[in-house]
Structures are given as C-alpha cells and as structure tokens.
Amino acid sequence: MSIYNVDNLGEKLANSAYPGRGIVVGKSPNGKSAVYAYFIMGRSANSRNRIFTETEDGIRTEPYDASKVEDPSLIIYAPVRHYGKSVVVTNGDQTDTVVEHLAKGESFVNALRTRCFEPDGPNWTPRISAILNFANGYDYEMSILKSADAEGTACNRYLYSYEPLAGVGHFIHTYGEDGNPLPTFTGEPERVATCDDIDCFTDMIWNNLNADNKISLYVTYIDIETGAETHRLINKYN
Numbered sequence: 445m446s447i448y449n450v451d452n453l454g455e456k457l458a459n460s461a462y463p464g465r466g467i468v469v470g471k472s473p474n475g476k477s478a479v480y481a482y483f484i485m486g487r488s489a490n491s492r493n494r495i496f497t498e499t500e501d502g503i504r505t506e507p508y509d510a511s512k513v514e515d516p517s518l519i520i521y522a523p524v525r526h527y528g529k530s531v532v533v534t535n536g537d538q539t540d541t542v543v544e545h546l547a548k549g550e551s552f553v554n555a556l557r558t559r560c561f562e563p564d565g566p567n568w569t570p571r572i573s574a575i576l577n578f579a580n581g582y583d584y585e586m587s588i589l590k591s592a593d594a595e596g597t598a599c600n601r602y603l604y605s606y607e608p609l610a611g612v613g614h615f616i617h618t619y620g621e622d623g624n625p626l627p628t629f630t631g632e633p634e635r636v637a638t639c640d641d642i643d644c645f646t647d648m649i650w651n652n653l654n655a656d657n658k659i660s661l662y663v664t665y666i667d668i669e670t671g672a673e674t675h676r677l678i679n680k681y682n
Contacts, residue, residue, distance in 0.1 A: 660677075
C-alpha cells in the first residue's frame with residue numbers, strides 16, 4: 445500500500461465503533477476551501493448528555509439536560525475558537541490555552557507544551573488539537589498529546605505541519621478502536637478524501653459514525669480567497 449493513498453473517510457468511520465473524538469482538517473478538491481470538522485462520541489450517560497452550541501468565536505459543548513450532569517470537567521469546553529487569522533480546533537479546554545498563547549504572541553506548539561493528556565486513567569485520553577492559519581494563504585498544524593506508558597507517568601507530544609493539498613484531509617482521533625481501557629490513537633494523522641460540497645462531507649461523516657455512540661458534529665468550509673465561512677452543526681439530541 446502506498447504511503448500516499450487517500451482513504452475514504454466514511455469507510456474508516458463505518459469500520460470503527462468508537463473512534464471517540466475526531467478532527468479532520470484539509471482542503472477541498474477544487475482548491476477553493478479550507479475544510480475542518482470536529483465530532484464527539486460517548487459511551488457513558490455523562491458523555492452522551494451533550495450538544496454543540498454556536499458562540500461568537502466558534503462553538504461550545506453544553507449539557508443537553510443540565511440535571512443529569514455528573515462531571516463537567518472533561519466534557520464541557522470550547523472545541524472551536526477563532527483568534528485573529530487562525531482557527532483553533534481541539535477536543536478539550538486546551539483550545540483556550542492555545543488562544544491565550546496566541547494572544548501573547550506565542551505559538552501553537554509552545555501552548556501545547558504546557559498541556560498533557562487527560563487525567564482519566566486508565567484510558568489517559570489523548571488531547572488532539574489543530575490550528576488553521578490564514579495569515580499567508582492557508583496552512584495547518586495538528587498535534588496529539590498522549591501518555592508514554594500505561595500508568596500515565598509521562599507525556600509524549602507529537603506535532604504535524606501541513607501544506608494543504610487539494611482533495612486531501614488529515615484525520616486524527618482519540619482512540620484506535622473500542623475497548624476497556626480504550627486504546628490510544630497511534631501513528632500519523634490519516635490521509636482522507638474531502639468533498640467540494642459541505643453537505644456531502646457532513647453527511648459522509650455523520651451517517652457513518654456509530655449510531656449508538658455519536659453525539660455531535662460541526663463542519664466548516666472557509667473560502668481561502670475571501671474568508672467567507674459556511675457551517676453545518678448536527679446534534680443527535682436536538
């Protein structure tokens with residue numbers, strides 16, 4: 445198999461019962477749009493009790509039923525925030541850490557050096573993050589922070605920097621598959637095909653996520669020339 449293969453994202457999702465939380469970033473086949481998507485899944489009642497809501501600078505997770513919240517610490521956060529000519533997408537409150545560092549003139553990488561994986565042993569859920577940069581055209585970076593061992597004694601930090609290719613996205617997710625404990629994602633972000641049409645891309649992701657475990661999805665296309673944005677937001681419980 446060629447290392448340059450571009451996989452079908454729908455097929456990858458359909459073959460995985462629990463990729464967990466996932467980020468896709470790339471470029472549309474026609475080369476006109478920056479593309480990103482973020483989805484969340486859940487197995488516990490606490491994790492499933494969530495929806496996405498739009499904010500002035502992105503989206504937040506919120507309880508679907510506030511009376512049923514058990515522990516908000518790792519499930520309530522802002523997955524997407526805009527800052528200047530950048531968009532930050534993550535699976536936790538490190539979104540705020542990145543934005544705070546950008547505001548001080550520091551980098552995405554330096555921000556993530558101050559964070560590590562989630563304190564939810566024995567899973568030690570990795571923190572996955574991405575930043576789309578539009579200061580000079582369009583490029584993007586992705587990162588995963590994950591435990592170095594089964595005991596959570598140290599953190600390994602991986603950074604990937606991309607010059608976008610038309611029709612190609614990179615997909616990173618928290619878990620390799622379902623399990624107890626959940627096995628952490630391994631390897632580089634996976635190369636997947638994008639679509640020119642946002643509804644095609646949204647439907648491909650949502651319709652192939654496991655029906656029992658999927659919770660919410662947010663997809664955005666940004667016109668690279670004009671900066672105009674188009675969004676799609678789906679909540680299972682709305």
